[in-house]
Amino acid sequence: MPPHPRTAILNARLLDPDSRLDQRGSLLIDGGKIADHGPGLFRDGVPEGVEVIDADGACVAPGLVDLRAQVGEPGHEDNETLKTASQAAAAGGVTALACLPDTDPVIDDVAGLEFIARRAREVRLVKVFAYAGITRDLGGKELTEMGLLAEAGAVGFTDGGKAVADALVMQRALSYASIWGRPILQHPEEPRLSGSGAMNSGEIATRLGLSGIPAHSEVIMLERDLRLVEATGGRYHAADISTAESVAVIRAAKRRGLKITCDTAPPYFTLTERDVGDYRTFFKLSPPLRGEDDRQAIVEGLADGTIDCITSDHLPWNQDAKRVPFAQAAFGSVGLETLLPLTLDLVHKGHMSLLDALATVTVKPAAILGLNLGRLRTGAAADLVIFDAERPWRVDAEALHSKSKNSCFDKHPVQGRVLRTLVDGRTVFTLAPARAG
C-alpha cells in the first residue's frame, strides 16, 4: 500500500476559471490534493499503483461551490436530509455547499453549527458549511452571537428566506459582523410590500387572480441596504437577484466603488412568470419568476459581471407542500442537480465564456465565503467535477437524488452532464452507465 492513494485523470480538458486555464492534459491526485497537472504529465506512462480515470476528452474543473442550499436538517427531514442533499450535490458536481439557517430549530447558536458539522462528518460526501442567523430565531430584532458563531465556523450570516426588515438592526448587523470579516447575506425583499403575494405582480397575476409580489419590493430593500453598507462599510451580499431594476442598482453601486456582491439562481435567467401557466406550484419561487425583460437583464448582469455568482437556491419540499392551491403552496425548487447544466446553458447560448460561467459557481462563491476552494491548481484540495459540456439530456424530477422532487426544471431539455464528482480525491458520484447514453 502506498502512503496515499493516488489517482490519475487522463485525457482531460483542464479548466480553472481562477487562472484562466483551458488546456488538454492530465491531472494527478495524491493524498486528496492536486499534486500536478498539465499537458506533459504521464507522457511516459502512468506509474505503478496509480488508479486511472480516463476522462475521454471531458472537462475537468473545480467542483462547484454552492452559496445557498437548504439541506432539510434539522427539522425538515421529511423534505430532505443532509445525506440526500449531499447525494444530490455530488450528482450535480457540487463539492461544497453552504446551508441556510432557516431550519427547525433555526441555526442561531453554536450548538446548531456543531450539529451541522457533525452530520456532515457522518455523511461524508461533499463539504458542508453553514450560515448562522443574523438575528435570534431569525426574528429580525436581536443580533446573534456573531463573534462566537464566526469562531465556531459560520461562513456568513443570513436570515435565509427572510429579509432583515428593520433598518437599525441591519445597520448594526453590518457594523458588528464586519469585525469578523464574514458577509451578511440578505434576501432583499420589503416584507410589507410582498405581503401575502404568491407570484410576480403583473398581467398574469392579475389574470390568475393571485396576489402579486411587486418587483419594487426587491429593489427598495436593496437600495436601502446599499445605503447602510455605505454608512457602515459592512460586507454585504444580496441573494437571489431577480429583477432588471436590481441589476441596474447593483451595477451602479459597483461602479461607484461599493464592495458588494450578489447572486442569482438558474430560474431567474431561464424561466419567466409565463411558466407559472395554469397555477403550476412547482414554479412558485421566492423571489417569484419575473418578466422576460427581467430575465434578459439577469443574463446581461451575469455576462458583464454585475452578478457575481449563480447558486442552486436548493429548497426541497415534499409533495404535500406543493399539491395545494397556488396561494397556499410553499415557495421554492430543488436545484443542486441542475445548477451546472443550466449555468452551461449561458455558454451554449453565447452569453458567457465557459471559464466565466464556471467562475460564477466555483472560485467566486468560494471567495465570498472566505474558502480556499473552487480552484484547480497544484496543492489545492482535489474537489473536482468531470463533465461533458455538450451532452444533451432531459431533466427528470423522479430521477433526482434529492429526497424531494419539486424541480421547476422537470422535463426541461439541458446540455451538459456531470460524469463524475470527486471530493478530496474520493469519487462521490459516478454517472450510471445505463443513463450515460
Place this chain on the structure above:
Amino acid sequence: MRFPHRHLLGIEGLSPAQINTILDLADTYVDQNRSPNKKSDVLRGKTVVNLFFENSTRTRTSFELAAKRLGGDAINMSVDGSSVKKGETLLDTATTLNAMHLDVLVVRHPESGAVKLLADKVNCAVISGGDGAHEHPTQALLDALTIRRNKGRLDGLTVTICGDILHSRVARSNIQLLNIMGARVRVVAPPTLLPRAIGELSVEVHHDMATGLKDADIVMMLRLQMERMQGQFVPSVREYYHFFGLDYEKLAAAKPDALIMHPGPMNRGVEIDSLVADDINRSVILQQVEFGVAVRMACLDLLTQHGRNDPA
C-alpha cells in the same frame, strides 16, 4: 493660582496649564484627606448644592464630602425631592436657585447640554457632575490625577479606553483631557458601541483587544449597561465578555506595569474579570475613588476663589 473659568462644564476649552493647576491643587488635598484633621475652611460660608437629575451615589457623595471637607455647606437635591417632578422647567429651577444665593451648583443631568442650559441662567458657579453622553469633567480629572500620581506624567503615555464609548461621557471627557495633555489615546469596542465619527476625535480605533491593548500604559474599562447587551448593541453578555471583557489573557498584550482603571460601578464578569479588578498590583480603581474627592475639592476651591483674598 488663578483659574479664569466661571464654570467647569467640560474638559473642552481647558489648557494644559489649567488642568495642571487643578491637579497640583488636588495633590495637596490628597494629603489633607489623609491627615488626621481632614477639614479646612476654604469654603467657609459658602453654599454648595448637588442637583442630580440622574441617580448617583458615588459622584454625589464625593462632591458632598469635598464641600464638607472644605468647610462649606453642602445640600443634596435629587429629582424625587425637587419640583422637577411637579412640572417645573429647568429654567424655572435656575431662577429659584438664584433666589437662594448659592455659591456652587453641581449638576448631573441625563440629557447632553442640559448642564450648559442651567449654567447660562444661574448666578453661581456650576460644575458638571455629568451631562448625558457629553462630558463628565471631574471624572476625567480624577483619572488624570490617578495616572499622574502613579506614572509621574501624562504626556507620551498610551491610554486605551475599552467598552461602551457610544454612550459614555467619561470616554468623551477622557479623550479630550488625554489629548490636551499629550497622551496617545486608543479606543477598543465593537463598531456598534462606537460613535461613527470617533476616529475624528484624535483617537486610534480598534475592534480587537489584542491590538488595542498592545503596549498600553493605561487600560480604562467602561461600564456596559445591562440593557444594551440583549441583542441590540451587543448580542449577549457571554459574547461581550469573550471578546471585550478584560481578563489576564487580554491584559497580557499591555505593558507589564499597565494600570487598570474603571469609573465604577463595575459589572464583574461583563466588562472586567473579578481577579483583574481586584489585582492590588495593577488595579487603581479604589485610588480613583480616593482622588475623586481631592479633585472635586480642588474644583470647588478654584471656582470660589473669585471674591476671596488672592494668595499672591
